[in-house]
Amino acid sequence: DIPLTQSPSSLSASVGDRVTITCRASQTISNYLNWYQQKPGKAPKLLIYAASNLQSGVPSRFSGSGSGTDFTLTITSLQPEDFATYFCQQSFGTPYSFGQGTKLEIK
Amino acid sequence: EVQLVESGGGLIQPGGSLRLSCVVSGLTVSDNYMNWVRQAPGKGLEWVSIIYSGGSTRYADSVKGRLIISKDNSKNTVYLEMNSLKVEDTAVYYCAREADSSGYPFDHWGQGTRVTVSS
Numbered sequence: 023d024i025p026l027t028q029s030p031s032s033l034s035a036s037v038g039d040r041v042t043i044t045c046r047a048s049q050t051i052s053n054y055l056n057w058y059q060q061k062p063g064k065a066p067k068l069l070i071y072a073a074s075n076l077q078s079g080v081p082s083r084f085s086g087s088g089s090g091t092d093f094t095l096t097i098t099s100l101q102p103e104d105f106a107t108y109f110c111q112q113s114f115g116t117p118y119s120f121g122q123g124t125k126l127e128i129k
Numbered sequence: 130e131v132q133l134v135e136s137g138g139g140l141i142q143p144g145g146s147l148r149l150s151c152v153v154s155g156l157t158v159s160d161n162y163m164n165w166v167r168q169a170p171g172k173g174l175e176w177v178s179i180i181y182s183g184g185s186t187r188y189a190d191s192v193k194g195r196l197i198i199s200k201d202n203s204k205n206t207v208y209l210e211m212n213s214l215k216v217e218d219t220a221v222y223y224c225a226r227e228a229d230s231s232g233y234p235f236d237h238w239g240q241g242t243r244v245t246v247s248s
Contacts, residue, residue, distance in 0.1 A: 023190075056234040058174075065223055065238035066166075066174065072232030109174055113233040116187040118164075118176040 024048055024112050028121030034129040039100045043124045045093045045110035054114035057086055057095045060123075061106045069108075070095060102128075131155035131237045133224045138242035141214055149209040149242055151224030156237070159202040162227040164235060165209050167220035175220075179227065180207060192218075214246045 027046045035041050045055065053073040058066035068077045070086035073093055083098045097104055105128050110121040137149040151163070165177040178188045178198040186198050197210040207224055221243050225235035 054232055056232050058235075060174075065240055066235070067238075068234050068236050071228070071230070071234035071236070075231060077234075077236065111174070111176075111235070113227070116176075116179060117189045118179075120174040120176065123173045 023117055024051060024114060024119055026110055026112055026119050026121040028110055028124055030124060031122060032125045032127065034127050035100055036129045037100055037102060040096065040098045041100060041126065043095045043108055043110075043126075045088075045095070045121050047091045047093075047112055047114075050090045051112045051114035053089050054112055055086075055088065055093045056111045056113060057084075058109045058111065059104075059106045060109065066109060097126075100126075131226070133226065133237055133239035135222065135224050135239040135242040138222065138244045140245045140247065142248050143214060143216055143246055145214050145246070147211045147214065147244060149211065149222055149224075149244070151207040151209075151239055153205045153207065153224075153226075156226065157202070158200050158205050158207055162229065162233075163198075163200065163207045164225045164227055165196075165198060165207075166223045166225055166235070166238075167218075168223070168241075169217070169220045172220075177222070178209065211244070214244075216246050218244060219246045220244060 057070040060066040132154045180198045195213045200207045221241040223241045224239040226237040228236040
């Protein structure tokens with residue numbers, strides 16, 4: 023199994039801020055790391071795949087980086103619609119795993 | 130347009146059984162890897178199971194031996210047979226397609242179906 027440790031678990035920020043969320047894997051997973059956004063009562067939405075690739079239709083203020091065990095999701099110039107919960111997920115091997123989530127709240 | 134529509138959730142007593150369905154349109158399950166992911170109330174996401182295009186399957190340890198994933202290619206539908214249900218199986222269950230591309234992300238999700246296990 024490959025646990026993922028996501029930090030912080032919650033984050034308060036203002037519209038226009040830049041925020042960074044980190045995800046650490048317990049072993050190397052190359053770039054098999056994906057990021058999702060989830061809003062209350064909705065299914066998760068894919069933002070970033072393979073660590074750094076922006077999913078079609080996702081605004082360019084979202085970006086991802088990292089390889090091996092350490093990964094980051096960065097959102098520049100936060101917009102009101104970005105306040106949500108974010109999850110990382112490893113697809114290196116089954117059982118797949120998700121980080122525990124980061125809830126991004128308005129300051 | 131790709132759509133995944135789950136159904137079959139509900140209230141069930143501990144030890145009971147339930148079958149969830151995920152009807153897919155816009156892609157063929159026979160050519161895709163399909164997953165079930167669940168989310169307990171107020172909690173994070175937990176991967177449950179995968180069925181590969183060829184029909185082989187994998188499970189999370191927490192559900193192995195009790196939950197069974199299957200598919201009917203002719204109906205373009207994926208199923209999750211849930212047996213010996215426990216209170217801790219209470220969750221929203223999502224069906225998700227795993228893209229056959231870099232990173233193998235879950236790029237299409239259903240809206241989820243809620244399962245509540247309670248006496």
